[in-house]
Amino acid sequence: MSSKETIAAYFPGLIDLAKDKDERIVFLFKNEQGLQAAQRVGLEGELLVPPAIEHLPFLLPQAEEVIGFSGQEDTKLFDDVLAYLARFFYLPSNELEIFAAALLATYLQDHPEVFYLPVVLLFGPPERGKTRAGKAFTYASFRGIHVVDLREANLIRFTQNLRATLFLDFQSFWKKALQEGSSDILLLRYEKGAKVARVLFPDRGPFNDTRYFEVYGPTVVASNDPVHEILDTRCVPFSMPNRPHNYEVPAPEKAQDLRNRLTAWRSRMMDRVLPEVELLPGRFGDITKILLQVGSLFGRDFTPILREIGQEKKSSGLTETIEGVIIQGIVELLPQVKNGTLRVDDLLRKVNALRGGRYPLTGQFIGKKLRAMGFKKRFVKGRSEIFIETSILNPYLRDFGLGEVSLHSNGTFYLKPFSKPFDNTTNLKKEVESVESVDSYKGVGVGMREGEGEGGGEGIPLKHSTHSTLSTFCPESIEIIDDSEGRELAGKGVESESQEHRPNDNDEVQAQEPEGKSGVGEDQAVQGRAGTEGQSQQPDNGRGPGRRQSRVITIEEQAQVLQPGTGKVRRYGIPIISFRRR
Template structure:
């Protein structure tokens, strides 16, 4: 763990680092001719003469001889051998730089970040418990260099500022970040905690303990401060970029080349994603390892014609139009309160001090394990996946706010449950609860009985079919089987209790107000559940475990698709696939 230095020692340390840095920028490598031996000069060396000695060591061709002098210099000044070796390697690379092609990179293992040093870009590296900088970095014989300032779409922090924060403690880092954020807009305290923890999370997105990163969604009417808040967050986040379009080529480059935090600021976000054919990019950015596939070179033939893009990364979205319901499950929705006030306009320069502190924090924790966190019963499924890393970060930087964060996440989860109420899945769960016996570990229900209960609360001319209900039951992850020509649902108490918690079903009062009837047969193939409704597969594809053989009489039960339980369509059936009539969904 890095040590916190007193002010006097910190100042001395920074002066020492600056002198070494300036010394390494000078003349090319050439042997230093003197009457004294290199060994004697090392023994008599001071902080001021170290750069010259390292140049001499870099000019030595024998690696074994260089290693002896590295040991001597390390013992003399208590310096890390690794740091001395890297400085020597950097000087030797500079000597041959003109004959080597430049390969630009912003990402490789062990990189803290790219920072500004006297106006030029340089790699910031962690060397044991210290920081070091280098203009180049070699991996498997390839020498990498940071891109120029003009080729980076965000403002970089200064090396000196990062180094100063690195040798200080972080007791104020969270509150300082909150003070910065509150200059630009208004959110409730619990919402600010979510936002602040998200910002910290962007700085450790490559940490091996991180699998998911939630998307922040600001959804509100115009002039509520969505754009201002999003920009304030993006400018202080790890490599934040503000986008007002959805060009997939740009998104691929920002994701792969920069590992950037992207802020999509669009009025009709999902419609533009559909028009641009980049829905998959938005849906996959929250999960590490996810790839977007594109056929780029069709003339090259199989395999070589395809490119797989790494599109994982922190995402912020601001929109005043509804987004896709599946994308919504990847998001934490932040409601913008209608609170008038005078706020500053965010700029990248206003975030630089906080960015320097956050980069220093990244350097301290990037090679440490994240704390363990207990599961919160109210958070299940995907919302737990995306909430867990926020809770881990909160334990690290703001443990006193952990309860507030939990409460805020539970409120978001509760709102999702409220949004589900009145929908077809909530109606199915309510009907199953009404038909189910109490205190029985396993039981079965006819699919037709569920349809009858739901239809009893719907207009007579708009019934749902048994086949449709069967498809939605399978979408809930429940197992269906055919018995004596009728479709049955097999239920197990542990699985059904999970559904009850997710939908908070406490009565069988079923409303038909939210059951849409606008999808027609022509649109059926493009609907999210179309495959489930029209499947010819005999076995249900439930994601839950299949029942053991002793749970079911396999001699009397035959696995069939739920849709096959229907009798031949009558003239008055609402679902007739041969016509263009409307289909209930």
């Protein structure tokens, strides 16, 4: 191996590592020619080669299959992911959809518009299928690894070198994390750009002794015991029900077809703008945004079920945290509030009673907690009182899903609970009636109405963006390097049916405007095969090798999730077509 070669498993623009038909490891990446496969690539003056297979502890997609899938929209992908998961374990259909969305989100972890990923938490008594569910998820996810220890060195290497999805399966998960000194890594994995510090060279003095490591990445946790309350705020929990059945045993090879299709989906999505969605409140809204976006891409609205999960998390926090018990105590003592104040010793007795009398709290501790929570305090005749202000109390009540407090004209407070009807709707046209049959998940395409065939129904418009996400993901400097033995794996992109040259940055054509419509739509990055109609050329501006014949992207060949409109078709790395919102 040349001394100038650098082993790499990730670089900007890389879709994934894959195996070619000769079982050699190749890079799958996107450049101005589209999806390419090569054993060696040059990037910013470096010659990059993939790691050996023994250093890749996850299932690799098949290069030829991925390239074959990349040129077409896979409208049944989400339904087939649901069917795959249902073979190995049971979850209610609405929760299974969220679980499937989290799996697809692992393929978008480095998308320019994704900043948070939820930690998938599988919990429940032993023998409920947590490990089966975790393995099924891991084998089909982006570079999934089943981790059997929590040593910080391994977690950091899996993240920095491989960008892996980690499945952490332990009986006393948090206790082991504290023992191994990896709790900070686990707490920060949900946030892009998060780093942890480690002192590696104490003899080098200040600053030079410390290294910082990225720890962001998709995470699945299975545990019999409750996780730490701080980690719980980063989690989307799944309680595994007791549904005995003769399920299949998860295995990597059973996920091979999905790995190929999901990798092709990643290649199409990484330079597209993600849909706009309405966020849920708080940190839970941050971590579930990507789940709502994945659902929107496949014509599903996960807002009702995610809102219900969020409310359940808040309700559990009411009794599992000191702050929650304090708020509960204040609510129960509202009738005793006089002149807008409540005696702290009355609140202390109520809090200790709500806690069941175990480990009684002291007045000093409660006083410090109340001050930290923002409640103002005063002393009257040697007794401590707190002011009950709706501006301080109501945000806590909303966080815990209790409602809001209002002040009567007579000076008394009353609680108005939230009405929380849960519309457990889903866009699955056919739910699993029993765990024996999973075929009913199949056959529903994107935006399809019941009874329509593939490709029916209306699309969902993507979010408008004035910037090109393509330029932030796919650098233009990636090039295929000839192997020293003359073995170059030529990039096999999506070829046009007419075999015309691909247009360059300087080529521009006017898209056909649908009859009766006018106006300029919003630019969206899309994939597809090329037609050859409506061609024209613009003068060379010096940025490309010269004028080449351009091509129109036909509407029929675009994603079902896009709503066609009018505007210009341009070439910038991959074809771009204008779309109008519905």
